[in-house]
Amino acid sequence: MLSLFPDDNNSRIRPMPEDSFCIQYKNCTGCPRATENTLVYKNLPKGEHIPKDKCTQNCMLFMLKGELLINSEEYPGNTLHEKQFILQAIGSKIEILALTDVEYITFWFNELPLLCEDRYNEIKDQAEAPLTYTPLVMSERIHSLISSMPDFLNEKSPCSKYIELKCKELVFLITNFYPLPQLKTFFYPISTYTESFQYFVIQNYSKVKSVEEFAHLGGYTTTTFRRLFKNMYGIPVYEWILEKKREGILDDLQHTNMRITEICNRYGFDSLSHFAHFCKDSFGDTPRALRKKAANGEKIGKISD
Structure with a gap:
């Protein structure tokens, strides 16, 4: 494309830069605000x-x-x-x-x-x-x-x-x-789809042992369920399930009279030993020790707290 405006030094017509949406930046792949497929x-x-x-x-x-x-x-x-x-x-x-x-x-x-x-x-x-x-x-x-x-x-x-x-x-x-x-x-x-999905998640997360089982229960492929969940909750589904299980286990140990075996089964653990390892990794002690601490008025919580 040619410009009709004269050059600073003479009146020669000079070509304009190649037409482009953006001539300032040449590499946008690292843009922190990049949005994929919006x-x-x-x-x-x-x-x-x-x-x-x-x-x-x-x-x-x-x-x-x-x-x-x-x-x-x-x-x-x-x-x-x-x-x-x-x-x-x-x-x-x-x-x-x-x-x-x-x-x-x-x-x-x-x-x-x-x-x-x-x-x-x-x-x-x-x-x-x-x-x-x-x-x-x-x-x-x-x-x-x-x-x-x-x-x-x-x-x-x-x-x-x-x-x-x-x-x-x-x-x-x-x-x-x-x-x-x-x-x-x-x-x-x-609003209606969001509410129905959230209701499904809350009603069923404690019943499943894996993301694959969770997805199948809702009639989703695992890939679709992972993406849908991440878009709605902002974190991967497995991390969210673990966090909810930790919250529920702590609450049950402190505020209910449920037997350890019942709590273990409620949150989908295959065995008491698996449940005990999970509690040690998450809270620093076994379920029975945690319940005893809570009964003595000690504060129990996640290791990261």
């Missing part, structure tokens, strides 16, 4: 099928071109058209079939990047299930924003800080420029 551009040929699977994050899907058949509990057998968008909550299942050549953008998130928390809290507090879910239609401002993203996302190293800003702008346009009744139903699945 916004994803998809281009599917007619007939492409993505089998039903559970979402390991919340996901909004924005249609740019074509017709896409969606099959989920919220949108059973619905066809999405250009400018329409939907929300699938973390833990929900979705299946996709391209009825034509299609282009769409997916926005993946654990928590919404908010510019206006008060507005979203108002939506969340009044969220309610509709009789039937209906896709929202992009406003011109949202469509302009979404349409501008594919070229940038196809860059070799799209800037994560720029993506973060665009996500905040996108959420702001959705939460502040649609009527509250539409938004109350649109965002309802986030």
